[in-house]
Amino acid sequence: MNRKILREGGHHLAMWAVALVMVLPFLWLLSSSLKTPEQVFSKEVDFIPDPIVWTNYTKSFEYMPVLLYTRNTVLITLLCTIGYLTSGSLVAYAFARIQWPGRDFLFIVLLATMMLPPQVTIVPLFVIFRHLGWIDTYYPLVVPSFLTGWPFFIFLLRQFFLSVPTELSEAAKVDGASHFQIYSRIILPLSKPALAVVAVFSFLLHWNDFFGPLIYLADDSKFTLALGLAVFKSNHPSEWGILMAVSALMLIPTILVFFFCQKYFVEGINLTGLKG
Amino acid sequence: MRNKRLSREGRREALTGFLFASPWLVGFLVFGLVPILLSMYYSLCRYDVLRPPMFIGLENYRYLFTESSTFYKSIYNTLYYTVFRVPLVVLGSLLLAMLVERQRPGVNVVRTIYYLPSIVSGVALSVIWLWMYNPQHGLVNEGLRAIGIATPPLWLESETWSKPAMILMGLWSIGGGRMIVFIAGLNGIPRHLYESAEIDGAGWWVRFRHITIPQISSILFLLTITEIITSFQVFTEAYIMTNGGPVDSTLFYNLELYNKAFLDYEMGLASALAWILFVGTLLVTLFLFKVVGSRVYYEAAKPE
Structure with a gap:
């Protein structure tokens, strides 16, 4: 019995020790963002700055148009999410609930495109968008999502739609409902969890996206937070206080989404069928 | 018809x-x-x-394979990164999952804490770790000095330590999806296997090696493959933290591709690089499926 208690205690100790290590970078980020440059470069390690100063946050708004970049990032993220939810759910419905020639073959094609490394299409896409005159606009970042740019989401939604009982849609069909009515009145309302998973993943994907804005945006008034932070970092490589303040600001929405939508993170992973 | x-x-x-x-x-x-x-x-x-x-x-292709001075360097760097990062990250997330696999008081809070770093990515992640690794004032070296290491590595500013630094920072993010998948896998292992092993006097390592590992081998295998593919594609960290330096020590394959395409405007060369990466990834994946894959599924399916 004693050994069991000892083992349990050891386990708890290990569990919390690792948790502490995981938290340290967050604390370090937060505390650095609340320090003056003198404190940042002092010899002692202080997690609680003395005094706590907010100047890095106020200064970050002077050095870089944080609000504008936030607005830009929100706009792109929102549009992309709407794109995935609308086009993705329509296509997923086609693959899950409609009989059409070539469907099963095309589904394999869709799975294959999930495996294709994005690098293969980077150059031609850049060339295509350039011909369309879309460089330095949001079109290259947003339009693909309305054409289901991320096949993984279709896959995820299709798997979920397949699990919705067919009795409901069969009954509706007998009553003369069209596919669009079944899709919008039965399938979508029953698939809120899966749609939420797509929304959460899409948010994370685009809020943090760097490569897209890096190659397509040129005018600094169109930058996203990620690109703005990267450019600020290369122009002011030792302004650690401000860099940490901007990073913290950028993290806040992500952390909020995480806390409010925690169950969808886990659900999303289970939905993909990677349960083993 | x-x-x-x-x-x-x-x-x-x-x-x-x-x-x-x-x-x-x-x-x-x-x-x-x-x-x-x-x-x-x-x-x-x-x-x-x-x-x-x-x-x-x-x-x-001829130029890349015979003349380019950076092509092989970028392949070497990427393979180095992959070979060390993949086992660390896969085993690390398994160990993390084992810590929080069973219901215990406080386990849900700890799971949340483990998961949280994994949602930090891209530029913010790179900037935070750039500061963590700062040789003079970063938390990593402050910590190392506190435990008596007088001259800790220069990390990202050193040709030797830049790659290890980028590999080790990956350990901060292991508590995400990978951990969740492992938790589900571990919970799926029938308890009686462990109980009968314990009665037979099997120790921790024996149970881990002969029950846990075979039972979750399919997850281990799939995660290893996805992890290899993502490691091959590392970009943002290197672009933000070191821009490939010092002395090309973090010039990873995708950074090389980006430089060729969007700095030198050598779109043809960049496309060739992309295809070489694609074929390379495909070959590695097929090889693993052929050599390891068959054994994995057999072992995983047997005890059912």
Whole structure:
């Protein structure tokens, strides 16, 4: 019995020790963002700055148009999410609930495109968008999502739609409902969890996206937070206080989404069928 | 055959299907198939975007394999990164999952804490760790000095330590999806296996090696493959933290590709690089499926 208690205690100790290590970078980020440059470069390690100063946050708004970049990032993220939810759910419905020639073959094609490394299409896409005159606009970042740019989401939604009982849609069909009515009145309302998973993943994907804005945006008034932070970092490589303040600001929405939508993170992973 | 027998209703159904699927059909053509074909063609051309592509056959490939000074370096760096990062990250997330696998007081809070770092990514992640690794004032070296290491590494500013630094920072993010998948896998192992092993006097390591590992081998295998593929594609960290330096020690494959495409405007060369990466990834994946894959599934399926 004693050994069991000892083992349990050891386990708890290990569990919390690792948790502490995981938290340290967050604390370090937060505390650095609340320090003056003198404190940042002092010899002692202080997690609680003395005094706590907010100047890095106020200064970050002077050095870089944080609000504008936030607005830009929100706009792109929102549009992309709407794109995935609308086009993705329509296509997923086609693959899950409609009989059409070539469907099963095309589904394999869709799975294959999930495996294709994005690098293969980077150059031609850049060339295509350039011909369309879309460089330095949001079109290259947003339009693909309305054409289901991320096949993984279709896959995820299709798997979920397949699990919705067919009795409901069969009954509706007998009553003369069209596919669009079944899709919008039965399938979508029953698939809120899966749609939420797509929304959460899409948010994370685009809020943090760097490569897209890096190659397509040129005018600094169109930058996203990620690109703005990267450019600020290369122009002011030792302004650690401000860099940490901007990073913290950028993290806040992500952390909020995480806390409010925690169950969808886990659900999303289970939905993909990677349960083993 | 079936098409001939399609009734009016069947044709309507098919048309509706195409309509519903049309966003993807168009997207696949415009952002998938056409770019893939173009990319193949560009890889056989000299192309700087401003002038039309000029066909030069296999010249890009010949140049990369025989003349380029950075091609092999970037492959070496990427393989180094992958070979050390993948086992660390996969085993690390397994160990993390084992810590929080069973219900215990406080376990839900700890799981949340483990998960949280994994949602930090891209530029923010790179900037935070750049500061963590700062040789004079970063938390990592402050910590190392506190435990008596007087001259800790210069990390990202050192040719030797830059890659290990980028590999080790990956350990901060292991508590995400990978951990969740392992928790689900571990919970799926029948308890009686452990109980009977314990009665037989099997120690911790024996149980881990002969029950846990075989039971979750399919998850281990799939995660290893996805992890290899993502490691091959490392970009943002290197771009932000070191821009490939010092002395090209973090010039990873994708950074090389980006430089060729968007700094030098050598679109043909960049396309060739992309295809080499694609074929390389494919070969590695097929090799693993052939050599390891068959054994994994057999072992995993047996105890059921």
